[in-house]
Amino acid sequence: MLRFTAEQIVFQEVPGEVSLAFTIAGCPLGCKGCHSSYTWRADIGCLLTPEYLSHRLQSYQGLISCVLFLGGEWQPQHLLVLLTLARAAGLHTCLYTGLDDVSPDLKQQLTYLKTGRWLQELGGLNSPTTNQIFTDLRTGQCLNHLFIQK
Numbered sequence: 377m378l379r380f381t382a383e384q385i386v387f388q389e390v391p392g393e394v395s396l397a398f399t400i401a402g403c404p405l406g407c408k409g410c411h412s413s414y415t416w417r418a419d420i421g422c423l424l425t426p427e428y429l430s431h432r433l434q435s436y437q438g439l440i441s442c443v444l445f446l447g448g449e450w451q452p453q454h455l456l457v458l459l460t461l462a463r464a465a466g467l468h469t470c471l472y473t474g475l476d477d478v479s480p481d482l483k484q485q486l487t488y489l490k491t492g493r494w495l496q497e498l499g500g501l502n503s504p505t506t507n508q509i510f511t512d513l514r515t516g517q518c519l520n521h522l523f524i525q526k
């Protein structure tokens with residue numbers, strides 16, 4: 377079962393969406409310079425059960441347009457259940473992963489996908505040199521340009 381260390385409403389992580397974001401505990405990638413290394417332990421935070429997510433989606437009904445998971449792909453079956461729940465509630469879904477790709481099963485339940493680990497020298501999505509890619513999976517379009525400040 378996945379656990380989360382933070383739950384917040386965010387506006388910038390998924391362009392054009394109001395997202396309920398869960399920071400998932402237990403990322404195994406260990407990127408050097410990770411801003412949230414305190415979340416690497418998998419046994420911290422609260423359980424993110426389907427029941428809990430359903431309850432939160434009811435509370436935020438009409439107020440959010442997307443559910444964002446910051447990690448969680450290391451437990452694909454559990455993440456899939458949560459994504460399916462969010463989609464069934466009529467919401468868009470997004471996953472931020474440090475991997476370069478995830479399974480077709482996960483992608484089928486995702487509207488957006490951010491791939492690529494954190495490499496300090498290249499920067500994040502707001503850097504023109506980043507290795508990370510933010511994709512709208514409905515069209516296959518890379519949306520990185522929406523993160524660059526003009």
Ligand code: SF4
Pocket residue numbers: 403404405406407410411412413447473474475493494
């Ligand atoms: S993928 Fe993200 S959370 Fe995981 S170690 Fe890298 S920067 Fe940290």
